[in-house]
Amino acid sequence: MKKKILASVLCLAMMASLAACGENKDTDTSGGSGSASGGEEVTIRWAWWGDTTRHEKYNKIADLFEEKNPGVKVAREPNSWTDYWDKLSVQVAGGNAPDMMGMHTQYVSDYAGRNALLDLQPFVDDGTIKTDNIEKSVLDTGVMNDVFCMVPMGVTTSSMITNKTLLDEYGIDYPAYNEDWTWDEYAAAGQKLHDATDGKIWFTNDWATGETNMIRYWERTKGGEAFTEDGEIAWHEETVTEWLTMWKDLRDKGIIPDAATSSEDGTLALEQKIFTTRKCAMHKVPANQLYLYQEQMPDDEIILLRTPIANDGGQGVILEGAHWSVSPKSANPKEAAMLIDFWTNDAGAVDIYRMDQGVPINNALVEELVPKLDESDSQFIQFVQAYMEVATGYIPAPKGASEIDTEVKAAGEAVAFGEKTPEQAAKDWTEKAKEIVAANK
Secondary structure, eight states: OHHHHHHGGGGGSOOSOOOOOBOOTTOOOOOOSSOSSTTOOEEEEEEEEOOHHHHHHHHHHHHHHHHHSTTEEEEEEEEOHHHHHHHHHHHHHTTOOOSEEEEETTTHHHHHTTTOSBOOHHHHHTTSSOOTTSOHHHHGGGEETTEEOOEEOOBEEEEEEEEHHHHHHTTOOOOOTTOOOBHHHHHHHHHHHHHHTTTSSEEEOOOTTSOHHHHHHHHHTTTOOSBOTTSOBOSOHHHHHHHHHHHHHHHHTTSSOOHHHHHHHTTSOGGGSTTTTTSEEEEEEEGGGHHHHHHHOTTSOEEEEOOOBOTTOOOOOOEEOEEEEEOTTOSOHHHHHHHHHHHHHOHHHHHHHTTBTBBOSOHHHHHHHGGGOOHHHHHHHHHHHHHTTTOOOOOOOOTTHHHHHHHHHHHHHHHHTTSSOHHHHHHHHHHHHHHHHHHTO
16 A cells, blocks of 8 residues: 555656755765764764654664764754754855755755755765665656756655544544545535534634645636746736635634734644634544554544535645755765665664654565554545545745745735735735746746
């Protein structure tokens, strides 16, 4: 079943041709285990985003890597999602990026376009990064303009983490994990929960102040795309207005939190969020995070549900996933590549992170892992496999994606706090996004 999941990625590989990654003409890719610097101890920096649970797992992986690779030390740089990208942008601009760093399809154009991602193919060719047990289609998601500069962490998709216990307690209907529901059905369920709890429990968190991915999804449910293949804005101002208006209506009815609560929730650790503290029934996050919430909420049954489709049946789901990259400024690229290989191909490492970033990409290790999986991880695999039957390819964001995301959040918050109408926010945001794209050409 795992191979079926990974093989299905072929039709979902990146559709756009992005800027070239950084070259590594002077990189020493000589073979051998341990330090590649002739026995001298070296230190590499590893940066990632996540919560405290993820930090603990990744620190264990770093410890294990150091144990198995004497002479190589790993300096760890964990951060929250927002802080990670803010910091990485500054580091890359200053020529001080981490040796091994997390990368995401939402922002990869920004970094590939700045030659900030090292060509990893030489490390594949010399065996430092082993790819024998990985589907080519999965590896292809890390190819930018014919240059292999990212190794996938895993395979996942979008979802709504849902407190089944809470919804059942108040008699709220919802679809099965492999069934769709429309936005009208979604809003009706939210209204029912609001009425049943006298407004004390929100239905979901506020997506209107999220990322460009949400507008991509909304536009795709209408048969469009957020961006063109040549890196221009493709969404329609009217579409954004509809999106912001829908969420304003949900907010005004008390189905989702007020602006101040949503703003604060975005800064909180997982264990403090309104979903985790049973103040709302759903939370929009990648499906692979299911186990994190189940661990925090042992007295509730947490399940995965699909994102609503358009009322006319329009589907917009895409495959999601993060990657590992190496900085071309790294003084120790060989060791950084060794750490990527360790993440991908070491049974001990895979057994630590398991489904943290989605289904692991090493087919053989996934087969070994299956008997060890708990109910949450098994549910995740089942959910992703079913969702991939309706998922399709998409056009990645162009250079300037992180700046556009900032404008997305600003537009959503301006409407939420009553500073702008949905029409004005959509107009300002779209114009600003076009300026950002033009400035990054």
